[in-house]
Amino acid sequence: MPHPYLTADIPGIGGLIKALPEDFFVEEIASYLPCGSGEHCYLTIEKQGITTFEAIHRIAAALKVSERDVGYAGMKDAVGVTRQTFSIQKIAPEKALALELDGVRVLSALRHANKLKLGHLKGNRFRIVIRDVSTTAAETIPSIVDTLGKRGVPNYFGSQRYGAQGNSHLIGAAMLRRNWHECVDLLIGEPHAVRDEGWSAAIVAYQQGSIDEALQRFPRHCRGERDVLERLRARPGEYEKAFSVLHPRMKKLYLSAVQSFLFDQVVARRITHIDTLMTGDLAWKHINGACFLIEDVLAEEARAALFEISPTGPLFGCKMKRPEGGVRELERTILEQAGVELSSFDISGGLRMEGERRPMRVPAGDISWIVTEDVVTLEFSLPKGSYATSLLREITKSF
Numbered sequence: 141m142p143h144p145y146l147t148a149d150i151p152g153i154g155g156l157i158k159a160l161p162e163d164f165f166v167e168e169i170a171s172y173l174p175c176g177s178g179e180h181c182y183l184t185i186e187k188q189g190i191t192t193f194e195a196i197h198r199i200a201a202a203l204k205v206s207e208r209d210v211g212y213a214g215m216k217d218a219v220g221v222t223r224q225t226f227s228i229q230k231i232a233p234e235k236a237l238a239l240e241l242d243g244v245r246v247l248s249a250l251r252h253a254n255k256l257k258l259g260h261l262k263g264n265r266f267r268i269v270i271r272d273v274s275t276t277a278a279e280t281i282p283s284i285v286d287t288l289g290k291r292g293v294p295n296y297f298g299s300q301r302y303g304a305q306g307n308s309h310l311i312g313a314a315m316l317r318r319n320w321h322e323c324v325d326l327l328i329g330e331p332h333a334v335r336d337e338g339w340s341a342a343i344v345a346y347q348q349g350s351i352d353e354a355l356q357r358f359p360r361h362c363r364g365e366r367d368v369l370e371r372l373r374a375r376p377g378e379y380e381k382a383f384s385v386l387h388p389r390m391k392k393l394y395l396s397a398v399q400s401f402l403f404d405q406v407v408a409r410r411i412t413h414i415d416t417l418m419t420g421d422l423a424w425k426h427i428n429g430a431c432f433l434i435e436d437v438l439a440e441e442a443r444a445a446l447f448e449i450s451p452t453g454p455l456f457g458c459k460m461k462r463p464e465g466g467v468r469e470l471e472r473t474i475l476e477q478a479g480v481e482l483s484s485f486d487i488s489g490g491l492r493m494e495g496e497r498r499p500m501r502v503p504a505g506d507i508s509w510i511v512t513e514d515v516v517t518l519e520f521s522l523p524k525g526s527y528a529t530s531l532l533r534e535i536t537k538s539f
Contacts, residue, residue, distance in 0.1 A: 143408045145534055146294050147284050152537020153516065155273035161188055163269035164220030166528065168213060169262040169521065178253035180211075181231045183246055184223065190243040191218045193389075196226065198241050203231055211256035214264070214524060217300065223247070227256035263505075263523045270516045270536060278511045284535050285507050291415045292450065292501030293522070294407055296530045297400035303393075305333040312398030315391065315491075316484040320380035324372065327383070328354075328365055364390055388490055395485070395493050398478070399455045405474045406453040407500050414451070414501050415444060420465030423449040424499040431461065431497050450499045457495020458486040502526045 158164045174182040187195045192215045200207040211227035228236070233249035274280070302308045307326055314322040328347075331340040342357035342365075351373045358366050364386050372382040407414065417423060421434040423444075431452060434440055443449045454460060454471050460482065462468055475481065485493040505521040520531065533539055 142533075142539060143294075143296055143298075143404060144411045145537065146291060146411055146414060147287050147534050150283050150287070151274075151276070151280060152284075153270070153273040153277040153280055153535060154538055155270040155277075155514075155516065155536055157268065157270055157532060157536070157538075158219050159271045160269075161219070162221055163271070164217075164528075165222070165267040166216060166220065167223040167265045168225060169265055170213075170225065171260050171262050174250040174252035176251055178251050180227045180229050180252050180255055181233050181236050182225055182227050182248075182250050182252050182256065183236050184225045184248045186221060186223045186245045186247055187216070187243055188221050189218060192216045192224065194218070195244050198244055199226065199228070199239065202239055202241055203228060203235065205229075205231065213256050213258060213261040225256060227252065227254075229255065259524065261524050263521055263526070264528075265521045266519065266528045268518045268528060268532065270518065270532075272514050273511075273516050273536075275514075277514075277516055281509055281511070281516070281535060285509070288504055288531065288534060289507070292447065293504050293526070293531045293534070294411060294414060295453075295498060295500055295502050295526055296404050296407055298404070298527055298529045298533075300527065300529060301397050301400040303397070305329040307333070308394050308397035309401035310398075312394035312396070312401075313478055313480060315394060315487070316398065316480040320383050323383045324368060324379045327368060327386075384489075391491055395487070395491060398480075399457070399493065399495075402456055402474055402478060403453045403498060406471060409470060409474075410451070410453075410500060417441065417444050417449075417451055418465075418467055420463050420467040421451045422461060422463045422467075422497050424452045424497065425449055426499070426503070433464065447503055450501050452497035453500050455496045455498050456480075456482060456485060457493040458482055458484075460495025461497060498525070504531055 185195065192212060196207050196210045196212065200210050205228060209229055213225060216222040216224050233251060236249040237246055239246050299306060307329065311323055311326045314326055329343055331343045334340050336359060338357050339359050339362065342354045345353035345357055351369050355366060355369050367385045368382045371385050375381055417434050417437050417440055419434060419437055422431045423434050423440065424431055426448060440449060456475060463471065485495060487493070502523050507520040510517045522528065
């Protein structure tokens with residue numbers, strides 16, 4: 141079921157998003173620029189039609205370096221045109237600039253002193269074209285944007301965190317319950333969740349107990365699924381060992397997905413008062429990301445109204461700071477409904493999720509729009525970790 145809208149009382153403009161690759165453009169807003177010296181090479185690239193991980197794979201292979209040595213500040217979608225920066229140690233800028241790769245274009249290469257790490261960016265700037273919008277778009281958009289400007293954009297993660305079959309969060313939850321058979325079943329997925337006939341047939345074969353046939357039918361790009369089934373064929377019934385062959389990065393994505401799903405449940409429950417503080421809230425300071433406990437709501441109302449602070453929701457983890465009172469009870473209920481505990485996130489093998497707080501709303505910067513017949517072109521920026529889809533769904537009401 142779609143998450144509730146903040147602007148539910150205002151009709152959406154409908155329309156199609158990502159009808160063409162160039163209709164969705166996103167560019168990182170860097171926290172800092174490379175200084176021009178140091179042993180790390182910062183590559184700013186433009187990619188189209190591939191994920192961040194695939195871009196890393198292609199760059200690392202071309203430069204003959206380990207993928208682990210490639211630093212990046214944020215993940216970018218495969219759909220659309222995206223610009224982001226990678227860092228690679230001990231690679232000459234001239235060598236990086238000479239790269240010619242399918243789906244990747246190197247725009248610049250400069251030296252810097254440190255490796256780029258996840259989160260080393262201020263935010264992202266977007267230019268998005270929405271086609272076939274309603275005839276009332278020009279009258280509707282200002283009202284929606286006004287509300288979002290005053291109350292904020294709901295900081296939903298949304299379905300893009302849930303993978304190709306839309307079930308990454310379920311795999312993560314099964315990991316937290318240490319149910320490895322369920323993990324493998326969910327990883328293989330359901331035949332109706334994929335469009336490729338061979339892929340769908342492979343899933344059916346697995347569900348019917350024929351691992352050999354499943355391996356024959358699985359597309360080559362399903363490397364994780366194939367690796368797991370190869371191990372299961374060699375050691376039947378040993379689901380934990382089979383699932384363990386997945387790259388730790390993929391396992392972290394599944395755990396992050398369940399964190400995202402549970403956070404979204406909290407936001408959905410509080411959507412009608414997303415800009416209102418409650419006693420016991422852990423409030424987020426937008427200037428620096430620090431959190432503090434709300435003990436006197438009246439004393440902090442003005443700061444919330446000025447968008448200096450906002451209520452937070454949980455990215456659950458074994459060391460996450462917890463709110464108090466009714467807020468704590470709401471979060472406990474949502475965690476309980478998922479069948480996990482905070483201690484469940486204390487996973488060995490480098491997968492421990494300590495948890496953190498995340499603002500339930502974020503400000504959208506520099507929103508502008510142009511309406512041309514049945515096409516709307518939107519431009520805006522969002523803080524790091526926030527998704528354009530959260531703003532777009534409020535405007536379109538299409539998903």
